[in-house]
Amino acid sequence: xxxxxxxxxxxxxxxxxxACGSNTGRGGNGxxxxxxxxxxxxxxxxxxxxxxxKAYTKTQVDVQWNPGDYDSxxxxxxxxxxxxxxxxxxxxxxxxxxxxxxxxxxVFGDARSDFSASILDTHTVDGKIYGIPQAVDMQMLFYxxxxxxxxxxxxxxxxDELIDAARRLTTGSVKGLFAGNDGGGGVLGGPxxxxxxxxxxxxxxxxxxxxxxxxxxxxxxxxxxxxGLLLGAVKDWAEPDAFAQGLVAMQWTGLWAVPAVQKAxxxxxxxxxxPSLREGGSASVPVGxxxxxxxAKSKRIDEAxxxxxxxxxxxxDYQEDFNxxxxxxxxxxxxxxxxxxxxTTGAAADAVKFVRDNAKASNPPxxxxxxxxxxxxxxxxxxxxxAPADAELRGAADVARGExxxxxx
Amino acid sequence: xxxxxxxxxxxxxxxxxxxVFVYVPIxxxxxLSFFDARNTVTPTEFVGLRNYADMLTDGxxxxxxxxxxxxxxxxxxxxxxxxxxxxxxxxxxSFMQAFFRSxxxxxxxxxxxxxxxxxxxxxxxxxxSGVANTVLGWFGADPVAWTVSTSPPWYWLVLVxxxxxxxxxxxxxxxxxxxQRIPVVLYEAAALDGARSLQAxxxxxxxxxxxxxxxxxxLLLIGAYQAFDEFYNVxxxxxxxxxxxxxxxxxxxxxxxxxxxxxxxxxxxxxxILTLLIVGxxxxxxxxxxx
Numbered sequence: 001x002x003x004x005x006x007x008x009x010x011x012x013x014x015x016x017x018x019a020c021g022s023n024t025g026r027g028g029n030g031x032x033x034x035x036x037x038x039x040x041x042x043x044x045x046x047x048x049x050x051x052x053x054k055a056y057t058k059t060q061v062d063v064q065w066n067p068g069d070y071d072s073x074x075x076x077x078x079x080x081x082x083x084x085x086x087x088x089x090x091x092x093x094x095x096x097x098x099x100x101x102x103x104x105x106x107v108f109g110d111a112r113s114d115f116s117a118s119i120l121d122t123h124t125v126d127g128k129i130y131g132i133p134q135a136v137d138m139q140m141l142f143y144x145x146x147x148x149x150x151x152x153x154x155x156x157x158x159x160d161e162l163i164d165a166a167r168r169l170t171t172g173s174v175k176g177l178f179a180g181n182d183g184g185g186g187v188l189g190g191p192x193x194x195x196x197x198x199x200x201x202x203x204x205x206x207x208x209x210x211x212x213x214x215x216x217x218x219x220x221x222x223x224x225x226x227x228g229l230l231l232g233a234v235k236d237w238a239e240p241d242a243f244a245q246g247l248v249a250m251q252w253t254g255l256w257a258v259p260a261v262q263k264a265x266x267x268x269x270x271x272x273x274x275p276s277l278r279e280g281g282s283a284s285v286p287v288g289x290x291x292x293x294x295x296a297k298s299k300r301i302d303e304a305x306x307x308x309x310x311x312x313x314x315x316x317d318y319q320e321d322f323n324x325x326x327x328x329x330x331x332x333x334x335x336x337x338x339x340x341x342x343x344t345t346g347a348a349a350d351a352v353k354f355v356r357d358n359a360k361a362s363n364p365p366x367x368x369x370x371x372x373x374x375x376x377x378x379x380x381x382x383x384x385x386x387a388p389a390d391a392e393l394r395g396a397a398d399v400a401r402g403e404x405x406x407x408x409x
Numbered sequence: 410x411x412x413x414x415x416x417x418x419x420x421x422x423x424x425x426x427x428x429v430f431v432y433v434p435i436x437x438x439x440x441l442s443f444f445d446a447r448n449t450v451t452p453t454e455f456v457g458l459r460n461y462a463d464m465l466t467d468g469x470x471x472x473x474x475x476x477x478x479x480x481x482x483x484x485x486x487x488x489x490x491x492x493x494x495x496x497x498x499x500x501x502x503s504f505m506q507a508f509f510r511s512x513x514x515x516x517x518x519x520x521x522x523x524x525x526x527x528x529x530x531x532x533x534x535x536x537x538s539g540v541a542n543t544v545l546g547w548f549g550a551d552p553v554a555w556t557v558s559t560s561p562p563w564y565w566l567v568l569v570x571x572x573x574x575x576x577x578x579x580x581x582x583x584x585x586x587x588x589q590r591i592p593v594v595l596y597e598a599a600a601l602d603g604a605r606s607l608q609a610x611x612x613x614x615x616x617x618x619x620x621x622x623x624x625x626x627x628l629l630l631i632g633a634y635q636a637f638d639e640f641y642n643v644x645x646x647x648x649x650x651x652x653x654x655x656x657x658x659x660x661x662x663x664x665x666x667x668x669x670x671x672x673x674x675x676x677x678x679x680x681x682i683l684t685l686l687i688v689g690x691x692x693x694x695x696x697x698x699x700x
């Protein structure tokens with residue numbers, strides 16, 4: 001039992017700690033670099049990044065861990081002078097045009113060719129690189145092998161086969177597929193475009209201004225009305241709970257879910273990319289990577305660049321630790337990902353192969369929030385309300401065209 | 410009037426807070442609405458009324474204003490009538506009145522976010538094991554995807570019951586306070602004149618509650634247009650917010666603070682339009698009710 005005096009001393013210590021921990025958004029006496037991360041869900045990441053920062057001897061680095069709506073918080077802080085010196089994010093053309101980010105081309109040096117080109121592209125705006133990719137994340141389709149064998153269904157290689165599989169694997173309390181609580185429109189909109197050989201934006205032009213886009217998005221409506229979708233699960237698509245608990249035969253989620261699924265199902269599962277619309281087309285997986293960036297308003301840009309070079313270019317052992325010791329990410333550098341033993345077998349090896357062969361940028365820098373809202377609204381209306389796909393997508397394409405004209409003239 | 414030091418000691422901090430955190434931001438927002446203010450709060454490119462013109466021709470924004478005018482027309486009278494009914498019932502019972510008052514008032518103390526999560530994840534999830542679907546299952550009905558399905562739009566049931574549960578108690582208390590201020594002699598006089606209970610309600614209670622009613626209607630109306638918390642938490646996902654049941658504030662939130670581009674010019678213009686709309690509807694309502 002805790003005595004009253006001990007309790008009081010604990011309370012005192014707590015107050016003291018709270019006082020120390022009060023973060024004003026500026027590094028203490030102005031001597032320390034401030035580095036921001038969003039809150040990774042995997043235990044141990046926070047301790048790891050704090051350990052890395054402490055190991056840097058040239059400058060003191062304070063790590064701030066940001067639970068909650070990180071994107072909004074970061075975007076707001078970049079407007080003021082009180083933002084972090086170094087932070088993780090994916091570059092957006094709006095931040096680049098507003099002069100908020102420091103180009104990091106000169107930080108890479110010889111290591112540049114070691115980064116996979118498709119990942120570097122997602123950090124490149126107007127020909128300059130603004131982020132050093134830290135960890136690659138990707139989404140894919142998880143399927144339960146035993147249920148497929150039982151139902152006599154082949155793993156789908158076209159979108160029609162996917163819809164058919166979802167329907168046929170639906171039995172009583174088990175649904176065929178879970179692709180998010182919005183009915184799949186949110187996470188599968190991009191993959192549906194790619195399945196038809198289209199994209200969000202391509203060479204500064206609208207990438208889905210094509211009759212085939214309506215067919216592809218129409219397939220999501222077909223999936224939604226097939227009766228094979230799980231709708232309204234307790235955890236959304238990013239968590240593998242529905243799949244791991246046996247509520248569905250397939251789930252669209254991410255590489256990060258592999259350890260949890262393995263724990264629950266052993267090796268009774270496989271992974272697939274999103275299939276192509278037609279036989280002979282190409283499959284796809286959405287890929288994105290948080291990168292380390294430097295705030296253009298930082299008063300110590302050179303020190304910040306030195307630090308990110310040290311942490312994300314030179315310290316390759318930290319990158320391996322960061323990517324593979326806690327959750328499950330693919331190191332963006334081939335020299336690391338190719339020799340990582342965790343990535344050479346099973347679902348992880350498949351994922352690495354998908355990223356090599358089928359990667360599509362999940363969030364390209366010039367896919368702005370205005371375009372995204374217009375596109376997602378259109379897809380949602382098609383999928384959930386049965387609105388005509390061609391008219392809806394034409395409307396979204398008009399909005400996107402206006403935005404692209406504003407951006408590129 | 411001369412104010413002493415004590416006056417400023419008490420009023421000063423509050424007034425300063427109000428100035429710095431309310432009036433300055435409002436003024437700043439008004440200023441931003443006339444500029445092209447993308448990813449900056451210190452813009453340089455003056456665009457006049459262009460942001461306003463854009464917002465007034467912006468389909469999603471107009472549809473959100475429309476949706477929430479309908480929502481207000483529905484939720485305001487409903488909450489009003491139910492809160493009044495509850496107040497009359499609780500006010501009439503002669504035993505455990507304090508208990509019932511507290512029971513109905515208690516949900517007001519619950520956070521919108523917490524209640525939203527309970528509604529979304531526990532009561533109205535789409536699984537067979539969800540509370541609502543379990544009840545449906547007793548009658549042999551198939552599970553319903555409450556927050557997903559748009560035809561029929563079951564999500565309104567989720568959102569409206571949530572809002573009622575959270576709000577009713579508070580407005581009930583306002584009405585009870587109003588009811589207890591009505592002098593008993595009025596009812597006695599009405600009874601002597603032969604008024605039945607319904608007539609007493611119509612000719613004594615309702616007119617006497619006028620000030621309370623106006624206040625309640627006003628609060629409800631503003632609340633309806635300011636809807637954000639429960640909508641954001643029930644229907645929002647990491648992929649953004651669906652195009653239906655999208656409150657104006659959520660649309661503006663994504664415009665001004667969405668990831669992938671902060672557009673404070675358009676966001677502020679939308680906020681000003683929304684404010685003017687609320688003021689307009691409130692004035693109109695005040696005129697109608699007072700008549």
